[in-house]
Amino acid sequence: MKRPRTTGLLTTFFLTAVMLLADSFPARAIDFTATGTILTVTYTEPTQNTDGTPLDDLAKTNVYYQVGTAAEVKGPDVPASQPAGGGAISTQITVAIAAGQRATVTVRATATDSSGNESAKSAAITKTVDRLPPMPPS
Secondary structure, three states: OOOOOOOHHHHHHHHHHHHHHHHHOOOOOEEEEEEOOEEEEEEEOOOEOOOOOEOOOEEEEEEEEEEOOOOOEEEEEEEOOOOOOOOEEEEEEEOOOOOOOEEEEEEEEEEEEOOOOEOOOOOOEEEEEEOOOOOOOO
């Protein structure tokens, strides 16, 4: 198969566009379970920088969450498992959902290196947290 001829400038533009596109859609899997108002959030730390080089200075990750249409809230810092990342993280946060209520909760995560550079947010995971009891048996 023949490859199209490109100039250095066109090749640079193409590679830059691919890297920006990849950075716009981070592929970090994130999930959570809810027990009452406690969310247990799980995800895997990144192992690469946005340019594809190995990560060697991961400092922390953060969980951001939103209950219903309220403003998004930044959760506490989660120290990195190691500077190269790759750790399986499980952290808990408490959300404000009153007993007898049901609300959608959206969770995302970011990674921050030792220079303070914060990544784009991960793909969002949205679930309904149900604190609404069933009717009594009849």
